[in-house]
Amino acid sequence: MTQDCDASTDTNIDALVRSRIRALRLARGWSLDTLARRSFLSPSNLSRIETGQRRIALDQLVPIARALDTTLDQLIESPNDDDVVIRPQRNEQRGATIWTLARERTPFEMSVAKMRITTPAPPTEELGVHPGRDWFIVLSGTAELRLGDRLILVEAGNAAEFSTMIPHAIGAHDAPVEILAILSHDGERAHLAPAKGTTEPETSTRK
Structure with missing residues (x-):
């Protein structure tokens, strides 16, 4: 058989x-x-x-x-059906749900992810840096982009691109925000990896 x-x-x-x-x-x-x-x-x-x-x-x-x-x-x-269905990963400490859309590394070492963020951007003293540049477009809601001492509001339909050597973080302004982000390899490790002190994100079908 x-x-x-x-x-x-x-x-x-x-x-x-x-x-x-x-x-x-x-x-x-x-x-x-x-x-x-x-x-x-x-x-x-x-x-x-x-x-x-x-x-x-x-x-x-x-x-x-x-x-x-x-x-x-x-x-x-x-x-393989596993390559078709993209399931979300939740990380409560980061206040984010992430769908990693690019399964294979591109020739330019970039990855694509959809993110649903529910918490505001952290204060300046908690921001991180990494080499490269990040880019995202806001699908719904309003994103808070904290760059050093600046807090920039990015509304739905608008995009942002910035040097990631500036201390930075992305959060939600007043309500959950959904973004589509293109990240460098260092950006992926900084933004998609579990927060320090947590385990790997829990796989869930809840949003």
Whole structure:
């Protein structure tokens, strides 16, 4: 029974890889001849690969992936529902609920997160710094952006970008605020990691 399940899974992934190759080729407007020339394979071999008439070999997938400007991992990765549903992480001490939207690090070492903040920005003496720049847009409510001694109110629809070498923090003004933030690697560690003295954020479906 287990062998049957494994065979079925392999077949499904194989079919998915073939469809990805064809879809990526067509999205670029390439003929079989074009992809064949770029991947140093024959058009007939590519045709049989796409239609399932030929078993896909690793030494064929590598040049195909390179020609399509993707990676071998992306071509063969198995679909998983865990990569679709993004569950919130709550941290009561920070007064924030966070949805991390970028699951993989981007080429520029940035991450994207939606944040719901319920507490005001902390006082100046509690602010932190880290290298880089942060950016956020307010989806609803009004955000308090504390930069050193300044308190800047950022309303819904407005965005803010600032040097994170200035002591800073983001809070909610009068009512909960929701923001979409783009953070550097250092910004992610500063703003998305658990607050000092706490454990990892509790996974919850509550908002």
